[in-house]
Amino acid sequence: MHPFDAEPLLRGAALRVTRPRVAVLTAVHSNPHADTDSIIRTVRAGAVDVSHQAVYDVLRVLTAAGLLRRIDLPGSVARYESRLGDNHHHVVCRSCGAIADVDCAVGHAPCLTASDDRGFTIDEAEVVYRGLCSGCSTA
Ligand SMILES: [Zn+2]
Ligand SMILES: [Zn+2]
Numbered sequence: 325m326h327p328f329d330a331e332p333l334l335r336g337a338a339l340r341v342t343r344p345r346v347a348v349l350t351a352v353h354s355n356p357h358a359d360t361d362s363i364i365r366t367v368r369a370g371a372v373d374v375s376h377q378a379v380y381d382v383l384r385v386l387t388a389a390g391l392l393r394r395i396d397l398p399g400s401v402a403r404y405e406s407r408l409g410d411n412h413h414h415v416v417c418r419s420c421g422a423i424a425d426v427d428c429a430v431g432h433a434p435c436l437t438a439s440d441d442r443g444f445t446i447d448e449a450e451v452v453y454r455g456l457c458s459g460c461s462t463a
Contacts, residue, residue, distance in 0.1 A: 417457035
């Protein structure tokens with residue numbers, strides 16, 4: 325598999341290439357749906373010495389630039405992923421908290437077409453499926 329290369333992504337978004345940015349983008353790419361604490365652990369395990377605040381700042385910059393998607397699941401801390409632009413959904417295990425991606429059920433972002441938009445201009449829809457993951461349902 326081709327190794328993940330964060331630098332062209334940063335350049336493509338007109339962002340300066342810095343070690344913390346490369347480390348955070350790479351960490352999220354290899355751990356989809358990671359929360360901030362585990363991103364910090366991954367970055368530090370890669371011997372990049374950054375403060376918590378620096379990681380928070382990098383996450384904000386990368387999200388604003390459209391390189392990361394922030395996921396706010398009800399009852400969960402913010403999580404980040406690098407799979408972007410397809411409006412995919414998530415399934416969450418009630419028991420262990422495992423999270424997986426679920427593609428849109430039909431076509432492109434079908435849930436954007438609300439049955440009644442209540443006068444809002446809707447640009448995002450998020451469906452959260454809940455249940456038990458295979459590990460928990462057999463336990
Ligand atoms: Zn589970
Ligand atoms: Zn996802």
